[in-house]
Amino acid sequence: MGVFSKTCEYAIRAVFFIAHKTASGGRVGIKEVAGGIDSPEPFLAKILQDLSRKGIVQSAKGPNGGFYLDTDALKRPLTDIVEAVDGNALFTGCALGLKQCSEVNPCPLHNQFKAIRTEIHQLLATTEIGKFNQELLSGINSLRK
Amino acid sequence: MGVFSKTCEYAIRAVFFIAHKTASGGRVGIKEVAGGIDSPEPFLAKILQDLSRKGIVQSAKGPNGGFYLDTDALKRPLTDIVEAVDGNALFTGCALGLKQCSEVNPCPLHNQFKAIRTEIHQLLATTEIGKFNQELLSGINSLRK
């Protein structure tokens, strides 16, 4: 079990892929996205539908259709993706799963994990979706293995 | 979805509970543990069996039996529990789920998450199971809500 759910991993990879593929206009089809990030196509379709409904990505049907990101979407932070898919348990939840864990009623690990949760949130909140377009275009970063 | 699996959350809470309940000798039964950490008893039983096989907790059958921790076990780091239950994906895995993500073939988030993974591992590796016994005995920390 990693930090994110498998669904969320695919979601982030897919959005990164769409972002850099459509940075200079145009759209990219589900098949190309699935191939580009090595994910099962039907499963990814469902994920992208969801992200589309929530405005994280944009889509167009018909010939020359596909997925893309408008300029606003490119500037959104990664937290938007993670919250849309996994919710905010990673940022706000107790490490030991206690519902009422808080400053006044802390679990043993509350204080230690507070710092880590904040750091993860900070990282994702300050990183824009479009940030890696250059690296991805030049092949420095990988999305499929 | 939190940082750990539900199984792992129960495991850590149970070990903390056993640790502080048996710090001055004696054993504690599965029923009391389940009550003490508010977990489903049969599920917890299986978890503790597993931890017992792996030497994380000790157990004794029969009358006056139950679970306990020997002095060595009390000094083990929390990483031992997490690795026994969830494996080491949290410490070594790629945030985006890529099998071959590494320094030479990094995913876009590789460098950022390297720091976080290290921090989580550091925290768990330097925290001994018995560390919270005092707080738990005095009721500062909660394990059941």
Added chain:
DNA sequence: ATAAAAAAGGATAAAAAGGTATTAATATCA
């Protein structure tokens, strides 16, 4: 012997992940 406890092995339920087939939208072309 007996009773108290954990160990063990399944059975069941729920959620996550993955797959198939159909429908709706739309650009393009005849």
Added chain:
DNA sequence: TGATATTAATACCTTTTTATCCTTTTTTAT
């Protein structure tokens, strides 16, 4: 304009994993 091909959206189904529950067996102190 109307037909067609292309593409995402929708609905439903299967598999796998995670979580939970139950029943029986083994061990052991008394």
